[in-house]
Each structure stands twice: as structure tokens, then as C-alpha cells.
Amino acid sequence: MTRLAGLELGGTNANLVLGTPREIVERCRLPVTDGADTLARVAGQLLQWHEREPIEALGIASFGPLQLDSGQPDYGHVVATVKPGWDGADVLGTLERAIGCPARIHTDVTGAALAEGAYGSAIGCHDFVYVTVGTGIGMGIIVGGRPVVASLHPEAGHLRVRRMEGDSFGGVCSYHEDCLEGLASGSAVATRARQPGDEVSDDSPVWPPVIDALAEGCSSIFLTLASERIVLGGGVINQRHWLVEEIAFKTAAKLGGYLPYIGERAPIVAARLGADAGQRGALILAEQALQSRA
Structure with missing residues (x-):
């Protein structure tokens, strides 16, 4: 082997x-x-x-x-x-x-995206985005089967998003405050709830504005990239797969029927590889490095 x-x-x-x-x-x-x-x-x-x-x-x-x-x-x-x-x-x-x-x-999030594309929830997709919702929020964008890199790798986790009406939370991002990471990351969840994120109950009032912010981010991705699918992973999502359904329906509602390939539920799915995604992605990168020397 x-x-x-x-x-x-x-x-x-x-x-x-x-x-x-x-x-x-x-x-x-x-x-x-x-x-x-x-x-x-x-x-x-x-x-x-x-x-x-x-x-x-x-x-x-x-x-x-x-x-x-x-x-x-x-x-x-x-x-x-x-x-x-x-x-x-x-x-x-x-x-x-x-x-x-x-x-x-x-990047670690691109590694996870490559793994989900090859062995996980994005098998068969040529154009998809992997979003990790953990301590921070990161995105690995795959277009035509290849990771997007320009002057820098994408930092779409820092997209500015429209706040849910009534959400006065200040945000945790030291650069932007109310960007996606500032409003909806694991750090934001813990700060909103004033307790460790893994102890926040599923019926906590912190979740509606978090779900809304993530749906804002996902709708922006679909409008910008027309991606086939968005895969949600990271610690927050891996511990609470029910969030994916909420985000998928909320995203579709925000798009308001504008994109013809998205109906009542946006094509958003949970990551399949869990905590192994980044590590298996690193091994894909190793395989690519070996092939490039062949």
C-alpha cells in the first residue's frame, strides 16, 4: 500500500x-x-x-x-x-x-472539501462549497472539481450578512463584528449563550439568529456561485445535524424562488466524514503531491 x-x-x-x-x-x-x-x-x-x-x-x-x-x-x-x-x-x-x-x-477547510467531494456528501458534484462552522467559520470552494485560489484562498466566512430583525448581538469577529463568523460561529454561539457551546440546549433562543445568519451566508453563496450543493460541517453542525434542515429551508425562503434549481429546500447537506474530513483531505493532498512527481 x-x-x-x-x-x-x-x-x-x-x-x-x-x-x-x-x-x-x-x-x-x-x-x-x-x-x-x-x-x-x-x-x-x-x-x-x-x-x-x-x-x-x-x-x-x-x-x-x-x-x-x-x-x-x-x-x-x-x-x-x-x-x-x-x-x-x-x-x-x-x-x-x-x-x-x-x-x-x-487550507484545512479546502482539505475537508476535497475529502467530502471524493468520499462524503459531495460525491459527484463538480461545483460545491464546504462550510465549516466551528470556533470560526471557513469555506472551501470547489469549482469544476478544483479548489478556488486567487490572490488568496477564499475567506467567505467573513462575508457581511444582514442581521435578523431584532438581533442586537455585537459579534465576536475582531475585524468585522457582524460578519458571518462574528454572528454564527461556535464562538458566537458560546458568547451569545454565555456558556460553553456544547452545553447550549437545542431550544435556546440563541439558535434562531444563528440559523438566520447562516442562511444569509448560504443564499449569498448560491447567488454568487450557483453551486450544486453546500456541505455543512464543523463542530457546531456535527453535534447538531438538525440545524442543517433549518438552514436549508431558511435559505430557500430568502432566495424567494429566484434560482430555478432551488425549490422549497435549498441543496444543503450535512458533512458525512465528521472529524476525519480534514485528515483525509490532507491525505488527498499527499496523493496529489505524489502524482505530480510521477
């Missing part, structure tokens, strides 16, 4: 896996601290696996913002982040040099 390694680098944990996109055979989780310390420990684990049996390629699905233009000198670096100790961190170069094999990097 081809021996690939994947890294899902998040804000709290670094999840390393061995296997293929179809099957994860070994896992390791490391806490994330500052860039230098975290990358050193990740490199050490990869080297340990590599010395036991050579790794053929590495895929990295990382938090961002990331420089994804391979023609730039800071390709594979974290750029302009407020996360302490990570601004300018050379994620790709550090890990590629550690084990000396082909490597590819993309």
Missing part, C-alpha cells in the same frame, strides 16, 4: 495520520503552541514514522491565512495571522525538509 502522511493543522491540535485517502491506519495528535515549537514536534513525529518505513508524500491541510501561490518566496507560509508565534511560519518548507519527500499544502 502507498504510504502517505497527512497533517491537519488546527488552532488547538495538530492531527497527523498515515495511510491513504481511503483508509487511515495510524494517528497521532499533538497540541498546538507557537509555530517553531509545534512544527518541530510535528517534524519529529513525521521523521520517526519515516525512519520506520519511508513516507512517499506529505499533505498539509492547515489553518490560515496561507500563501498558496507557488511562485511567491513565502509559498507555504502562514501570513498575516493574529495567532501568537505563527505569523510568517514556514509550514510547508519546514516539514518538507524534515522527511525529504513531495509535499503539498492547502
Whole structure:
């Protein structure tokens, strides 16, 4: 079996896996601290696996913002982040040099999108969007089967959205306050409820404005991209799949029949791969890196 390694680098944990996109055979989780310390420990684990049996390629699905233009000198670096100790961190170069094999990097949400497209809730879709609703909100946009990247990867989680009437919540985004992430992320849910997000009851009054904001974001996606499908994942959604139905019907109502392919329920579905989506996406990136060297 081809021996690939994947890294899902998040804000709290670094999840390393061995296997293929179809099957994860070994896992390791490391806490994330500052860039230098975290990358050193990740490199050490990869080297340990590599010395036991050579790794053929590495895929990295990382938090961002990331420089994804391979023609730039800071390709594979974290750029302009407020996360302490990570601004300018050379994620790709550090890990590629550690084990000396082909490597590819993309955002964590794009990795999850690739996995859902290949093995999850977007199988057969050429144009779809994966939205992760967790501590923050991120979007991986797939058009023609390929991730969208221009001057930067999409940051559609920060779209400004129209508030539900009567919603006076200030928002949690330090940049925009009432953007989608500011109003409807897991952090926003916890701040609205004044308790940990996983303890908020399903009948809490915090949910209607959160659902409304997510429906605003989804309607903007459909109007902008005419996507076949939106896949919702991340911790908030994975714990409460009932939100998906609410968002799907609310989105359709906001579109008001304007898009001919959307009826009473918008084509919005729950992610199928759960917490494994980003890790399997990293292994897809590793597979791509190996194929590009063939």
C-alpha cells in the first residue's frame, strides 16, 4: 500500500495520520503552541514514522491565512495571522525538509472539501462549497472539481450578512463584528449563550439568529456561485445535524424562488466524514503531491 502522511493543522491540535485517502491506519495528535515549537514536534513525529518505513508524500491541510501561490518566496507560509508565534511560519518548507519527500499544502477547510467531494456528501458534484462552522467559520470552494485560489484562498466566512430583525448581538469577529463568523460561529454561539457551546440546549433562543445568519451566508453563496450543493460541517453542525434542515429551508425562503434549481429546500447537506474530513483531505493532498512527481 502507498504510504502517505497527512497533517491537519488546527488552532488547538495538530492531527497527523498515515495511510491513504481511503483508509487511515495510524494517528497521532499533538497540541498546538507557537509555530517553531509545534512544527518541530510535528517534524519529529513525521521523521520517526519515516525512519520506520519511508513516507512517499506529505499533505498539509492547515489553518490560515496561507500563501498558496507557488511562485511567491513565502509559498507555504502562514501570513498575516493574529495567532501568537505563527505569523510568517514556514509550514510547508519546514516539514518538507524534515522527511525529504513531495509535499503539498492547502487550507484545512479546502482539505475537508476535497475529502467530502471524493468520499462524503459531495460525491459527484463538480461545483460545491464546504462550510465549516466551528470556533470560526471557513469555506472551501470547489469549482469544476478544483479548489478556488486567487490572490488568496477564499475567506467567505467573513462575508457581511444582514442581521435578523431584532438581533442586537455585537459579534465576536475582531475585524468585522457582524460578519458571518462574528454572528454564527461556535464562538458566537458560546458568547451569545454565555456558556460553553456544547452545553447550549437545542431550544435556546440563541439558535434562531444563528440559523438566520447562516442562511444569509448560504443564499449569498448560491447567488454568487450557483453551486450544486453546500456541505455543512464543523463542530457546531456535527453535534447538531438538525440545524442543517433549518438552514436549508431558511435559505430557500430568502432566495424567494429566484434560482430555478432551488425549490422549497435549498441543496444543503450535512458533512458525512465528521472529524476525519480534514485528515483525509490532507491525505488527498499527499496523493496529489505524489502524482505530480510521477
